[in-house]
Each structure stands twice: as C-alpha cells, then as structure tokens.
C-alpha cells in the first residue's frame with residue numbers, strides 16, 4: 527500500500543524522480559546536438575566535394591547535352607554523390623531552376639525541388655541544405671556557375687542522410703535502455719534505503735510509545751553511527767534520566783508520606799491517652815507538650831514541602847533587588863541571638879570593608895542563611911562557635927557559614943542536598959539543605975559544602 531505521507535514513499539519517489547530528470551536531460555541535451563553535428567559534417571563534406579569535383583562540369587559549359595550527361599555521371603561517380611546540373615532562368619516569377627543533367631540518369635529527378643540551388647543562385651556562393659525525398663532525407667550542397675555577373679547554372683551534390691538518422695536513433699535507443707536500467711536500479715535502491723530508514727524510525731517510535739506509556743524498561747537501540755543512531759543515543763540518555771527522575775520521585779513520595787504519618791500517628795496516640803479521665807495534671811501537661819511539638823513539626827514539614835514543590839515546579843516567584851549581603855547577614859544573625867545564647871555559642875561576623883551588593887531576592891537569601899545557621903546550631907555540640915562571612919570572590923558575591931563542629935562525612939556530601947537525607951537521628955524532616963540548594967539555583971547561584 528502506498529502512503530504518500532510516509533518518508534519511505536517520499537524518499538523512493540524522490541530518487542525515482544531525480545533519475546527520470548537526469549535521463550530526460552541526457553535525452554534532450556545529447557541527442558539533438560549530436561544529430562545537428564553529424565548533419566553539419568555531412569553537408570560540409572558535400573560542400574567540399576562540390577569545390578573539388580566540379581571543375582570538369584564548369585569547363586564543359588559549351589558541350590552538347592549528351593556529353594554533359596556523361597561528364598555529370600562521371601563526376602557523380604568520383605564524388606560518390608548524386609550530382610545534378612541545373613539551369614537558372616529569370617522569369618516573371620523570379621529565379622527558377624530546371625534540371626539539365628543528373629548523375630542517376632535523370633529518371634528520379636522530378637521528386638526533388640532543389641531549394642539549395644535557388645539559394646546558391648541568389649547568394650552567388652555555395653549553399654547547403656536538406657531535402658526530403660522518397661528514399662529518406664538528402665543532404666545537398668549547391669555550387670553556382672557564373673557567366674559574367676549572373677549565375678547561369680548550379681551544380682548540386684546530394685547524399686542520403688539516412689546513416690546520420692540511424693546513428694542518432696541508435697544513440698537514442700541506447701540512452702533509453704540505459705535510462706530504463708538506471709530507473710529500475712534507482713527505484714530498487716530508493717525503496718531499499720527508505721524501507722530500512724523507515725524501519726529504524728518505526729522502532730524508535732515503538733520504544734518511545736512504550737516509554738510514554740510508563741514502561742521505562744524499553745531500550746532505544748543505537749544501531750548505527752549516523753544521525754538516527756545519535757538520535758537513539760540522545761533518546762536513550764533522556765530515558766535513563768527519566769528513569770532516575772522517576773526513582774527520585776517515588777523515593778520522595780514514600781519518604782514524605784512516612785514523615786507525615788509518624789507525627790500524625792503519634793498525635794493520635796497522645797490524644798487517646800489524654801482522653802483518660804484518671805490522668806494527673808503533671809502527665810497531662812507532659813502529653814500536651816508532646817502534642818504541641820508534634821504539631822509544630824508537622825507545620826514546619828508542611829511549609830517546607832510546599833516550598834520545595836513550588837521550587838521544583840518553578841512557580842516560586844522571586845523579587846530580585848539590589849541587596850547588600852553585609853547588611854542582610856547582620857540582620858539575620860541578630861535574629862539568632864537567643865538561640866545562640868541557649869546553645870552557648872559565639873557567632874563571629876566577618877564583613878568585607880566595601881559593601882557587597884548584588885541583584886538578589888533578599889527574602890530568599892535570608893532563608894538560605896537561616897537554614898545554614900540553623901544547621902550549624904542543630905548539628906554541632908553545645909558551645910560550638912561559628913563564623914559568618916560576606917564578601918566577594920572570583921567576581922561573585924559569597925556568603926559563608928562555618929562552624930567548628932565535627933563536620934560532614936565525605937560519603938554524605940554527595941547526597942546532602944537530597945530531600946529527607948540526614949546523617950543524624952532523623953528527628954528533623956531534613957528538607958533544609960534541599961530547599962537552600964534549589965533557592966540558590968533559582969537565583970543562578972550555587973550552594974556548596
């Protein structure tokens with residue numbers, strides 16, 4: 527079945543069309559000039575013969591008709607052409623010619639008009655041309671014979687052009703045969719090539735559909751080092767990344783639901799216990815404290831999850847403005863004074879002498895800074911000091927939070943910015959660094975440890 531929209535059909539047709547056009551060109555541009563050339567050559571050699579062999583006829587101007595006929599016949603034999611001698615007369619109808627003698631004996635003279643003879647008489651020099659006869663086309667060369675200033679007679683040398691026509695017909699038929707073979711080959715090669723291409727595209731399409739339907743196990747096969755091969759390679763790469771993303775998404779949902787379930791179950795447990803009438807005031811107060819803690823943990827988790835999902839969906843709106851990081855660091859660190867005091871830590875601020883200004887969303891930079899200082903407090907022993915630096919580095923602005931705790935293990939570094947990843951006991955939701963990292967990226971910055 528032929529589908530005109532398919533690449534396969536179009537390619538095959540294109541190859542076919544190009545070949546037809548090529549053959550057509552050869553036909554149109556080779557055959558006609560070939561014919562003209564051969565004919566010109568024939569006429570030239572006739573003109574040449576008329577120069578070489580005419581002398582006896584010219585000299586026999588005053589012979590009687592019988593000897594003229596003999597001479598014409600002999601010239602015809604020598605020139606290997608049909609030779610005709612014509613008389614030129616000027617009548618009321620202008621120039622006219624009449625045959626005096628013909629090397630074939632004059633029997634067939636009435637079939638020819640000898641237009642070239644008139645032409646030669648008019649121009650008073652050798653003229654060439656062709657004329658159709660009963661035995662095919664003839665080439666003719668006419669040579670005028672002058673008496674005084676007027677043309678008295680014309681000698682016409684004629685030879686058949688049939689071999690020229692045969693040669694041209696032969697060349698034409700060869701071109702046609704070669705063209706037909708080339709067409710068949712082109713059609714076959716075009717079909718073969720385009721079928722193979724179409725098959726490979728089809729295979730890519732099938733795999734793509736499988737992947738689109740959620741089956742990530744399908745593989746794009748790189749079957750050649752051509753464009754389709756590199757497309758398959760790119761698709762394979764894309765599919766692997768999709769697989770990784772899918773994994774990450776599943777892990778995220780599993781962890782998130784686990785993180786949400788734990789405090790909710792624990793809340794349910796405490797509420798049941800609180801319903802007990804015989805509870806003394808002290809225990810009730812302890813339970814309520816636990817409930818409050820769980821609720822605030824849930825609150826923080828809900829806010830963090832929302833932030834993170836907004837960041838990943840790209841829907842978090844940033845409001846960049848010229849911001850001095852020094853001023854910002856001072857403001858944020860001062861918020862932490864009570865927490866620092868509780869932790870018995872000293873925070874040193876190191877600010878560059880000049881102002882450190884950049885186009886940033888101050889709210890979001892402050893959020894990152896809070897996450898980092900919070901970590902320096904939460905994941906270090908009591909009494910650990912820290913340093914916050916704001917300055918320029920390599921043409922960029924840089925904010926740094928450094929603490930003197932035990933630090934972070936090398937193998938943890940790789941996964942540190944993943945949501946829910948923690949090296950600790952898991953009491954926190956561990957979304958802080960994931961959010962900070964996303965925020966930094968959104969502002970074309972980079973968070974590093």
Ligand SMILES: Nc1ncnc2c1ncn2[C@@H]1O[C@H](COP(=O)(O)OP(=O)(O)OP(=O)(O)O)[C@@H](O)[C@H]1O
Nearest residue numbers: 901902905933948949950954955956957958959960
């Ligand atoms: N300054 C630090 N010193 C040592 N470990 C750290 C430090 N900052 C982060 N970590 C490790 O990296 C993990 C991820 O930190 P992140 O801020 O993302 O989560 P979290 O602090 O556990 O929870 P939260 O979402 O409440 O911030 C932490 O659990 C901790 O194990």
Ligand SMILES: [Mg+2]
Nearest residue numbers: 900901958959
């Ligand atoms: Mg944290």
